[in-house]
Amino acid sequence: MTLTPDYSQWQQRDELDLLHIDAPFGQALIARQGAQLLQYQAHGQSPMLWLSPLSRFQRGKAIRGGIPLCWPWFGAHPNDSSLPQHGIARQLDWTLQQAEVTPQGASLHWQLQDSDASRALWPHPFRLELHMQLGTTLRLTLTMHNLDDRPLTTSHALHSYFPVPQVAQATVDGLDGCSFYSKPDQQSGQQQGPVTIDSLLDRVYLNAPDTLTLHRPGLPALQLRSAGLHSAIVWNPGPGAEPHIPDVGPHWSQMLCVENGNALDNSLTLPIGGSHQLRLEIAEQSVAC
C-alpha cells in the first residue's frame, strides 16, 4: 500500500478516523467509517461535496455530507423499522486494501465484508469493494458480491450531497419524463422539465438516464454520469429540517442531494454467488468525464 506521508495522513475527529489527502491534484477527506468521501476539491475547482458544518463524527452514526453509501437497503428497511435507515454500510468501518496517492491523483480500494457487527444487524455474508479515483473528476466504482446461499435483493444509493449557493435557484436536468415516487405525500408522478426545489423535496425517480446535470447559479454546473444505477433520488429537507434534522439545521438551503441508486422497482436481485458493479463519475461541466 502506497500512502505517501507527504500527501496523506490519518487524523482523528471526535470518534472517527479520517484520511486527509492534500496533494498537487487536490484535497480530500475520507472517513474509514462507511468509506465515506466527505470532501473533495480538485486543484483549480470549487469544493465538489457538501459536508454539514453541524455534522457529528460518532461511531455507528451517519455523517451528514459527502457521499454516504446506502446499502443493502435504501431508505427504511422494507419490513423491519428497527433496522437503521439506509442500511448498514455507512455505519461500519471499511478496510483500506490498497492506496496510491501521487501528485496527479489518488486511487483508493476499500473493502467491507460481513463481520460480527454486520451480522448482528443483517445476518448475511457479502463483500463490497469500493474504488475511489480522485483527479480532475471523481469516480466511484462499487462492486457488490452475494456470498450467501440464497439470492440477495438489494436497493442502494450513492447519496451525494452537493453545495449550492441557494437551493431555490438550483435545477436538475435529465429527469424530464421520468416517473417518480414522492415520499412526503406518498404520491407518484411524472417529471415535467427540470427539477426545481421550492420546499421539502424527496423523490425517487425510476429508470433515470445515465447523465444528470446539477445547475447551481454562482457555481459551476456538475455533471453526474453513472453506469449500473437506474434510479435518481433528489432530496432537500426544506426549512422544516431545523428541528428534525439537527445536523442540517439552518444550512438546508445550501445543499442538495442528487443521489444515484437502484431503489423501489429498480432494486436488483443478485443470484447466489452473483455480483453487480456500478459506477458514478462527477465532474464540473467544463471538465470532460
Ligand SMILES: O=P(O)(O)OC[C@H]1O[C@@H](O)[C@H](O)[C@@H](O)[C@@H]1O
Ligand atoms: O437522515 P438520513 O438517514 O441520512 O436520510 C436523509 C434522506 O435521505 C434521502 O435519500 C431520503 O430519500 C430521505 O427520505 C432521507 O430523509
